Amino acid sequence: MPEPLLEVDDLRVTFRTRRGTVTAVDGLSFALAAGDTLGIVGESGSGKTVSMLSILKLIRDPNARISGRVLFRGRNLLELTDRELRDVRGRDIAMIFQDPMTALTPVYRVGWHIAEQIRAHEKVSRQAARDRAVRLLAEVGIPEPGRRVDNYPHEFSGGMRQRAVIAMALACNPALLIADEPTTALDVTTQAQVLDLMRRLRETHGSAIVVITHDMGVVSEIADRVLVMYGGRAVERGPKREVFRRPRHPYTWGLLDSVPRMAGPRVRRLPMIPGTPIGPLDLPAGCGFAPRCRLRHQACEVRPELADAPTGGTRNGASEHVDACWLPAEGRAALRERSREESRG
Amino acid sequence: MLLFAVRRLASAVLVLFAISVLVFLIFFATPGVDPAARIAGRNADPATLAQVRHSFGLDRPIPIRYALMMRHLFISRDLESFVNRGAKVIPQIVQATPVTLSLVLGAAVIWVLFAVLMGTVAAWRRGTVADPLIMLAGVVGISLPVYWLGEVVNLITQSRLHGSVFSWVPPLGYVSLTDDPGQWALHLLFPWLTLAVLYAGIYARLLRSELVANLNEDYVRTARAKGISERRILIRHALRCSLIPIVSLFGLDFGALVGGAALLTEVVFGLPGVGKLTYDALQTVDLPMIMATVIYAAFFVVLANAVVDVLYARLDPRARHA
Incomplete structure (x- = not known):
C-alpha cells in the first residue's frame, strides 16, 4: 500500500465517570488510502462514532481522554492546536452525521449553510459562494437548485436534507469524508439514492470515505474495506470481498447472518446474536465478545489481538484480512455452519 | 398578510x-x-x-x-374623574405615557444588554467558576424587590452619599426628553437600573439555559465539523437560536411594563407615569381613572403580543407557515 491518507494507530478514548474510567475505544488501528472507502460496522455502543469524532477532536466532554496517533497526510491530528485543527475540519476532512433533520441550524437557509462552509476555508465573495452552493445542490440532485438554495432546512424532506448536508460536506473537496450512519434516518428508497450519490461523488471528487454503519447492506454497497468493531475494539478487518466471503470472527458471522436474504430458502426465524451489546462499563478482561459467543472456550479469557492468525502462523500470506479470535485458523467455515445450525435451534 | x-x-x-x-x-x-x-x-x-x-x-x-x-x-373623550370633579381622565394618561415609556424603554435596553452579556459569558464559560458566579448574581438580582432596592438606592444617592459620591444625582422626579435630554437621562438613570436588575437576572438565566441546550444540538456539532470558529458557533448559531424564546418573553414583559407594571418603580422614584396614576386611582377608588388605565394597559399588552407574533415569524422560519 502506498503512503496512506489516514493512519490511525492505537487510538484509545476513555471517559472519566463516577463509576471509574471507562474505555469507549480500545487500541483501534487502521489505515486508509486516498480514494478508498472503509466501512466501520458494529452495533450501537461499539465505539464507531466515538472513534471518528475523536479523530477530529470533536468530543467536547472534558472527561474524555484521547491517546494514540492519528496521522493525516503525515500530521498527527491529535497534536494540532484548535486553530490548525479548524483548518483541517471541513476542508481536508468533512463529516456527515446521522440525523439530517437536526444537522442544520434551523434559522438559516440551506444555501447559507453551504456558503458558510466555503467561506470558512476560502476567500471568496458571498455571491461566488452562493453560486457554488447552487452548483453543489445541482450536483447532489436537488431539483431547481436555484430556487431551493433559498429554502430553509425544514422545507426540505429528509432525503433532500441529507443530500444538502453531503453537498455542504463536499463544498471544499475534502480528501476524506467521514459519514456517520448517513442512511440510517432515511427510508429505504432514499437510502439507496444517497448511497448511489456517495458512490458517484467518490468518483468525481476523489475523496476517501469512512462510512460508519450498523448495516452490513450499506457496507456491501459502498465499502472497499471493512472494519468490524465490538465493545470498542476492532475484531475483524479486511477487504470487503474477503470479509463477506470468508468472515472469520464469530461476531462478523452473526452480523452477516442476521441480514434477511431475498434469495434462497426462506428461514423460519432470522438468526440473531444472543444477548445484548456490551456497554463500555462492563467490558470483560478477555475477549469482549466472549459472553455472547457460542464458541467461547478457555483461551477467550485472555484478550486476543488483531492478527492474521492469532493462534500462530500465517494462513495465506496476505495479512490484509485480520481478526481477533482464539479459534483455530483452519476450519472456521465449518464452525460457523455449526453455530448457525445451533442458533436456529 | x-x-x-x-x-x-x-x-x-x-x-x-x-x-x-x-x-x-x-x-x-x-x-x-x-x-x-x-x-x-x-x-x-x-x-x-x-x-x-x-x-x-x-x-x-x-x-x-x-x-x-x-x-x-x-x-x-371627556370622561371625568369621580374624585377630582372636572378633571379629565384622558389628558392625564396622555401626559403620563411618555414618562412610563421612557422608564421602560431605557430599562429594557439595559436589561437586554446585561442579560445577553451575562447569559452568553456564563454559557461560554460553563464548567469554570465564572458560570455559577454570574448565575448567582442573576438570582440576587431576581430576589431583590424593586420597592426595597429603589428605596435603598434613594437612601444612598439622595441622602447618605449625596454630599460626596452622588452629588450629581438630581432630585426625584421627571424631566421631559424634549425639554432637556441630559437631565432626562440623569433623572431616569437610577430608576432604569433598579427596574433592569430584576429582568436582567431573569433573562440572563433563561438565555444561559437556552444556550447550553442549543450548544448540545446536532447542528452545533455539524458547524464544528465544518471548521467554524467557536466564537462564530456561539454567536451566529447557538445565540441566534436561543434568542427566539427570549424575544417572545421580552415582548410580553415589555407590554406589561408599559401598561403599568412598572408601578412600584414609578412610585418609589416619584415618576408621574401610568403606574403611578393607576396606583393613585386605586387608592381613591377613582373608577373612571381605573377604567381608563386598565384599558390602556390592556391595549399595550395586546399590542405587544401582536408585535411578538410578527417578530417571532421573522426570527423563526419554522413558524412562518404554521
Whole structure:
C-alpha cells in the first residue's frame, strides 16, 4: 500500500465517570488510502462514532481522554492546536452525521449553510459562494437548485436534507469524508439514492470515505474495506470481498447472518446474536465478545489481538484480512455452519 | 398578510372589550360595592346618596352605564374623574405615557444588554467558576424587590452619599426628553437600573439555559465539523437560536411594563407615569381613572403580543407557515 491518507494507530478514548474510567475505544488501528472507502460496522455502543469524532477532536466532554496517533497526510491530528485543527475540519476532512433533520441550524437557509462552509476555508465573495452552493445542490440532485438554495432546512424532506448536508460536506473537496450512519434516518428508497450519490461523488471528487454503519447492506454497497468493531475494539478487518466471503470472527458471522436474504430458502426465524451489546462499563478482561459467543472456550479469557492468525502462523500470506479470535485458523467455515445450525435451534 | 392583520386587529378589539366589561363589572356590579357611597363620603345621609347617585348617573341600568362610560372614554373623550370633579381622565394618561415609556424603554435596553452579556459569558464559560458566579448574581438580582432596592438606592444617592459620591444625582422626579435630554437621562438613570436588575437576572438565566441546550444540538456539532470558529458557533448559531424564546418573553414583559407594571418603580422614584396614576386611582377608588388605565394597559399588552407574533415569524422560519 502506498503512503496512506489516514493512519490511525492505537487510538484509545476513555471517559472519566463516577463509576471509574471507562474505555469507549480500545487500541483501534487502521489505515486508509486516498480514494478508498472503509466501512466501520458494529452495533450501537461499539465505539464507531466515538472513534471518528475523536479523530477530529470533536468530543467536547472534558472527561474524555484521547491517546494514540492519528496521522493525516503525515500530521498527527491529535497534536494540532484548535486553530490548525479548524483548518483541517471541513476542508481536508468533512463529516456527515446521522440525523439530517437536526444537522442544520434551523434559522438559516440551506444555501447559507453551504456558503458558510466555503467561506470558512476560502476567500471568496458571498455571491461566488452562493453560486457554488447552487452548483453543489445541482450536483447532489436537488431539483431547481436555484430556487431551493433559498429554502430553509425544514422545507426540505429528509432525503433532500441529507443530500444538502453531503453537498455542504463536499463544498471544499475534502480528501476524506467521514459519514456517520448517513442512511440510517432515511427510508429505504432514499437510502439507496444517497448511497448511489456517495458512490458517484467518490468518483468525481476523489475523496476517501469512512462510512460508519450498523448495516452490513450499506457496507456491501459502498465499502472497499471493512472494519468490524465490538465493545470498542476492532475484531475483524479486511477487504470487503474477503470479509463477506470468508468472515472469520464469530461476531462478523452473526452480523452477516442476521441480514434477511431475498434469495434462497426462506428461514423460519432470522438468526440473531444472543444477548445484548456490551456497554463500555462492563467490558470483560478477555475477549469482549466472549459472553455472547457460542464458541467461547478457555483461551477467550485472555484478550486476543488483531492478527492474521492469532493462534500462530500465517494462513495465506496476505495479512490484509485480520481478526481477533482464539479459534483455530483452519476450519472456521465449518464452525460457523455449526453455530448457525445451533442458533436456529 | 392583510388577512393576518385584520384577524389580529379583530381579536385585539375583542380582548379589549372583554377586559373593559370585566373591569366594569368588578367595580360597578360586585355586590356590596357602592360607588355612590364612596363618592358621597362617610356617613352621608340617604338624600345625599340619592343625589350623588343621580348626578353620577349611577341610578341607571348597568348596560347603559357601561355604554355611557365607553362613550365618554372613546368617543367624546371627556370622561371625568369621580374624585377630582372636572378633571379629565384622558389628558392625564396622555401626559403620563411618555414618562412610563421612557422608564421602560431605557430599562429594557439595559436589561437586554446585561442579560445577553451575562447569559452568553456564563454559557461560554460553563464548567469554570465564572458560570455559577454570574448565575448567582442573576438570582440576587431576581430576589431583590424593586420597592426595597429603589428605596435603598434613594437612601444612598439622595441622602447618605449625596454630599460626596452622588452629588450629581438630581432630585426625584421627571424631566421631559424634549425639554432637556441630559437631565432626562440623569433623572431616569437610577430608576432604569433598579427596574433592569430584576429582568436582567431573569433573562440572563433563561438565555444561559437556552444556550447550553442549543450548544448540545446536532447542528452545533455539524458547524464544528465544518471548521467554524467557536466564537462564530456561539454567536451566529447557538445565540441566534436561543434568542427566539427570549424575544417572545421580552415582548410580553415589555407590554406589561408599559401598561403599568412598572408601578412600584414609578412610585418609589416619584415618576408621574401610568403606574403611578393607576396606583393613585386605586387608592381613591377613582373608577373612571381605573377604567381608563386598565384599558390602556390592556391595549399595550395586546399590542405587544401582536408585535411578538410578527417578530417571532421573522426570527423563526419554522413558524412562518404554521
